[in-house]
Amino acid sequence: MDSAELWSGLCRAARSVQHPRQISPFVEAGGVAAALRTAGGSIYRGVCIDTACSLGMCAERSAVAAMLTCGEHHITHLVAFMPNGKPGLPCGACRELLMQLGPQSRDIQILLDEDTLDTVTLGQLVGDWWGDSRFAE
Helix, strand or coil: CCHHHHHHHHHHHHHCCCCCEECCCCEEEEEEEEEEEECCCCEEEEEEEEECCCCCECHHHHHHHHHHHCCCCCEEEEEEECCCCCECCCCHHHHHHHHHCCHHHHHCEEECCCCCCCEEEHHHHHCCCCCHHHHCC
16 A cells, blocks of 8 residues: 555545534534554544543544554554644644554654645654653663
8 A cells, every 4th residue: 555545544534533513511522533543554533522621532542542442552654633624743642642652653654734745753743752761671
């Protein structure tokens, strides 16, 4: 599978669940949607869950939760679509969770631009991450 085909499939998967909706007066969901691809070729999707009490979850972490539930943990590619319909970068909390999944997480490709297929690695975003030495233990 070439890069364009891979990203096209991930973008379709994320967009298929991006449906902003109000769940209750306290909870909104689906304004941001993410899709990730694992080393095994599986695709997992997630949406943001925004709550009045700040106990919600980002779309990226929602996709990670689905992946972990199915027994996988090695991510190779990730895309998240923001409310404006464009790809965006994971927040600090998502970057941290992604990094903690394993030393290979530095190599996760994150889509920056759907037209040019420009990417950045998670390692480029986090730089000198505090937990690298624990993977060597």
